Amino acid sequence: MRRLEGKSALITGGSRGIGRAIAEAYAREGARVAVNYVADERAALAAAGGEGVALRADVTDPVELRTLFAEAERALGGLDIVVANAHPGLGHGLLTELTEATIDQQLAVFKSYILSLQEAGRRVRDGGVIIAISSAATRLALPTTGLYASIKLAIEQLCRALSRELAPRGVRVVTLSPGLARTDRIAGVTLPQGAAAGDATSPFARPAEPEEVADAALFLASSEARWVNTSTLYVNGGSVYAQ
Structure with a gap:
């Protein structure tokens, strides 16, 4: 069953990690990506x-x-799905020790999400889907992820507002919030005190595989999620409840 047959999708930051897994899942299910x-x-x-x-x-x-958005729209003949995934640099560090350079870089990332949502909202065809990748860090009080989590939480609110704006065209806007996943970034993540590197606070005692997050992104992009809107789907193995 090719759930995205005939659809066109743009994934930002799609060459590695979760973004790559999402791109591969969409292509496998029939989308032009x-x-x-x-x-x-x-x-x-x-x-x-x-x-x-x-x-x-x-x-x-x-x-x-x-x-990028103009070229993607032209190359694919239109856009039905946009996944705003790219988040260059994590901006991790204690709030009192963050440098202005780090703050400015992460504010530029936040601006890129705003512009991505603008472009997606203007270009996605009627009945389309916009998915922004958030993070389980928004539900955790970790001292080193405050800036990163704050940006992700703001993105969730932007998506809620955009979902109301685009609803008359049948466009759904949702956020997908993964926990720690086994990507090349995992080495740069500071885990909560007492958490082993393998368990990442999940009751399943392991990080997610990127493909497990991609499966959720595939669901959100498909007609099976046609009544899922304005909400955040948490895909973290229960880690946000293990604190």
Whole structure:
């Protein structure tokens, strides 16, 4: 069953980690996928599949981001699904020790999400889906993820507002909130005190595999989630309840 047959999707930050897993899942289910990347074109092309395209853009550059959306729309003949996933740099650190450079960089990331949601809202066809990737960190009081979690929480609220704006066109807007996943970023994440590197606070005693998060993103993009809107889907193995 190819649940996204005939659909076109853009995934920002889709050449690695969760973004890549989502791109691969969408392509496997029949979508034509535009995979945004910064450095690894080969990985982006592999994730996009035979019918997809790889598009280079630094999403923190407003000109490049807007060009990305225009190129994706043109290459795919329109957009039905947008996954705003790219979050360059995590901005981790104690709040009292964050440098202005880190703060400015993460504010640029936040701006990139705002612009991505703007572009998606303007371009996604009637009946489409916009998914923003949030984080279980929004539900945790961790001293080193305050800036990152605050940006993700603000993104969730933007999606709620956008869902109301786009509802007359039948466009759904949701957020997907994964917990810690086994990607190349996991080495840079500071776990809560007492949590072993393998359990990442989940009752299942392990981080998620990217494909497990991608399955949830596939559900949200499919007609099976046609009545899911304005909400956040938590995909974290129960970690947000283990604190």
